[in-house]
Amino acid sequence: MNALVDLLSDMATLDGGAVESCLKGVRFFKDSKPVRRRPMLYNPGICIVASGYKIGHLGGRSFRYDADNYLVTSVAMPFESETHPGEDEPLLGMFIDIDMTQLVDLISQMELQTEVAKVTANDFPLGVGPSVMNADMKDAAxxxxxxxxxxxxxxxxxxxxxxxxxxxxxxxxQAQVLYSLVKGSGSFAQVARVINMMEGEYSKKLDVEQLAEAANMSVSAFHKAFKEVTADSPLQYLKKIRLARAKDLMVQQNMKAYLAADQVGYESPSQFSREFKRYFGRSPAEIMRETRSA
Structure with missing residues (x-):
């Protein structure tokens, strides 16, 4: 058993879920059983898998992250993921949130400003992707x-x-994705700022015109740039964020579906139920029954 697996075997104690470590922003996860393709929401961060593997699906593209490839997510990213444990051991891993202040300081310390400056306004790297897990990254983990x-x-x-x-x-x-995030100008950074705003204000009434104005872009330019970064239109993305947050409220706080719907900005409980089932493949009532029986 390698060192990462050995250590995570002791720390990832919740099968089928995530456990907070004693350091804020670092979580451990474990799955002993395969999990079919389902919607997920990752915050900006680095996902390291020690055993087993996951396959992510976004905008017609697929990517695998496993013991040889960690995943970088530069913006809050809803996508679909499937989980595959190993033959003789569960899937084990950890997720590390990205602290923007630390990232900016590191880029300065590493004197990467020239590389950041090379990122043009027309660069639209997808906001999530795998990178090779080399010996140095494994040692740091x-x-x-x-x-x-x-x-x-x-x-x-x-x-x-x-x-x-x-x-x-x-x-x-995936360095260029991180460069684009901290550049502070250019379309990727403008979209990233709006995504951060949407993450904090998803329960409010937001339309494309408001979001484009917040990005200081025309509606057509914003729509194009947003889809390049997230593989979703702005309103599709907003819907996925709302549904993911509502599910969190139901599962983690045992909140009734109609209250969760209201909390995330839905005015119609029936519309919420329809869109929830279409997205997750199960109704809010089915999710709640599964949670109670777990």
Whole structure:
């Protein structure tokens, strides 16, 4: 058993779900059974899989992340994912949120401003994708997990290892996506800012004109750029965010479906139920029954 699997076997204690570590922004996950293709929502971050593999599907494209390939998500990204445990062991992994302040500081320290400047206004990298899990990234992940076994080391040492993981990601195949995110100008950064706004205000009435204005772009240019980054139209993306957040409220807080619908901005409970079942393949009532019986 390799070191990553060994460490995560002790830490990922919730089968079929995620566990918060003692360091904010780092979570462990485990699946002993295969999970069919289903909608997921990843926040900006780095997903490291130690055993088994996942396949993501977005906009007609598919990508695999496993022990040899970690996943970088630069914006909050709804996509579909399927889970495949190993033959003799569960799928194990961890997810590390991206701290923008740390990322910007690292780019400065690494003197990558020239590389960032090369990203043009017309560059629209998809906001999620795999990168090769090389020995340096694997070593950084092992050091982080070892530190997270102790509250003292988690407090003192683990933040430095998270920073090293950011550093390794900036040296990897998805670096340009991270460059685009921190550039602060250009279409990708404008779309990313609007996505952050949508993440905080998804329960409000938002239309494409408002969103395009917030991005300081024309409606047609914004729509094109948004779809290049997320593989969704702005309103499709907003709907997926609302449904994902409503499901979280129902599963994590045992909130009734009609209350969750209202919380995320739906005025019609029947419309919410229809769109929920179309997206997740199960009705809100079925999700709640599964949650209660788990």
């Amino acid at each position: 092992v050091k982080l997990l070892k530190a997270l076994r102790s509250e003292r080391e988690a407090k003192i040492l683990a933040p430095g290892f998270v920073r090293e993981i950011y550093y390794r990601a900036l040296c990897g195949g």
